[in-house]
Amino acid sequence: MGVKIKGIKEAQRRLDAVVEDARTRKAVRAIKSAVMIIANEAALMTPVDTSTLINSQYQETMINGTRITGRIGYSANYAVYVHNASGIMKGLPRPNNRGNYWDPAGEPKFLTKAADKTRRQVDEIIRKEMML
Template identity: 60%
Template sequence: MGVKVKGVSQAKQKLDALLGEVQGRKVGRAIKSALFIIGADAATMTPIDTSYLVNSQYQELLVNGTRVTGRVGYSANYAVYVHEASGKLKGRPRANGSGNHWDPSGEPKFLEKAFKDNADKVSAIIRKELSL
């Protein structure tokens, strides 16, 4: 007693197209949205003296097989030293009298703080972008 089912091949094609869209456009868009939010928040916490550091920020989307990752970073040579600074001089005047250390809103570990502060937003954005 066999039953004929129509439209199986069409359903399979539509499912494959949907999976291709999720893997292709939706994942990339979700990661780029998350990078934009983290990068913007990190920029507000980046110490600004000559603006070179904040202007050297980059965001990149990396695809390696089925793994899609995003990266926010700074191309300035000294970025890692500023990021890893202890911040113990925050708000104190400089020795040469040209302002205070870490002013006006600079924070040590600005990239880590931006990620931690926005973890809920990033999760919500990824959930929203990947919804069907």
């Protein structure tokens, strides 16, 4: 004689929903952590003159359906020009003794280089965050 149990399918559905919710939250946290790692490295490589560029850095995480996207950017209107500059003026003095064109830590393509440099760290943090 067997025992009839009610609600097994409902319990499985609810468990699946809880696991999926945990995965989604973990994925968002993983992307935010990865963005923060890259943004911090990019800040170290960002050329600084008046600090306008470095202070205009922003980070955002967007969820669109099943896609989670992290974005790092700079809102200063000249950011793309500094990022894409060749860097040949790096360390050369400005006219009228106003410092150097690029400070010693500044790098051209600072966002791209920061992402490349932190690739291993980003992979590790995503792997760590996504563990159940």
